[in-house]
Amino acid sequence: MEDNKITDEQLDKMVKTVLSDEKMTKKMLKDFGYEVKEYNPEDLAYIVYAITQHGGLKDQVKVSKTIYMVDQIAKFSTQHSKFEDVGKFAMDILKECGVINYNE
Numbered sequence: 715m716e717d718n719k720i721t722d723e724q725l726d727k728m729v730k731t732v733l734s735d736e737k738m739t740k741k742m743l744k745d746f747g748y749e750v751k752e753y754n755p756e757d758l759a760y761i762v763y764a765i766t767q768h769g770g771l772k773d774q775v776k777v778s779k780t781i782y783m784v785d786q787i788a789k790f791s792t793q794h795s796k797f798e799d800v801g802k803f804a805m806d807i808l809k810e811c812g813v814i815n816y817n818e
Contacts, residue, residue, distance in 0.1 A: 752809055776783025783807050 721730075732738045744749045746765045753761065764770050771777055788804045808814045 725766060729766065733758070734761070747772050779811050783811055783813070 740750045742765065743761070746761075747770050748761055761770070768776060770797050772799050787800070787804050791800050794800055794803075805814070809816075
């Protein structure tokens with residue numbers, strides 16, 4: 715385990731500190747590529763997740779790949795009703811895009 719790895723508790727504390735200060739929240743949004751405006755708490759929670767887990771919108775290739783994966787899975791899901799088919803397709807897309815890597 716790396717010595718400089720941030721624990722979940724430390725991350726939660728940092729996020730709460732940033733979100734409790736409006737100026738810091740606006741800076742965080744700007745720094746990570748989000749429009750600086752008032753977000754409802756649920757939307758802000760998704761943004762915080764995207765920033766803390768995936769670097770926000772700064773990595774536009776990752777964002778584009780994510781949109782592609784979600785879009786493909788959603789389209790497939792509307793055309794197929796068997797959960798097994800949808801699950802297999804989702805796994806195939808995740809493997810194809812390099813999100814998961816395992817041998818069958």
